Amino acid sequence: MIELKIEGMTCPHCVAAVHEALAQVPGVTRVVDVDLTTGRAAVEGDVALSDLTAAVEAAGYRVAGE
Numbered sequence: 586m587i588e589l590k591i592e593g594m595t596c597p598h599c600v601a602a603v604h605e606a607l608a609q610v611p612g613v614t615r616v617v618d619v620d621l622t623t624g625r626a627a628v629e630g631d632v633a634l635s636d637l638t639a640a641v642e643a644a645g646y647r648v649a650g651e
């Protein structure tokens with residue numbers, strides 16, 4: 586499982602957008618969680634963190650520490 590911290594989510598619509606963005610990254614088999622309050626996201630699959638970060642940024646959000 587790969588965990589990342591998302592910045593910029595302010596409402597359930599943001600959570601849905603991030604969930605969708607992560608789910609569409611090749612190699613992701615499951616989006617385990619995207620939490621609005623903590624910003625925590627977790628995905629399963631064989632995928633590079635950089636690809637997840639790129640997808641999150643393309644959706645208009647940021648990954649903490651990247």
Ligand SMILES: [Cu+2]
Nearest residue numbers: 595596598599
């Ligand atoms: Cu929102």
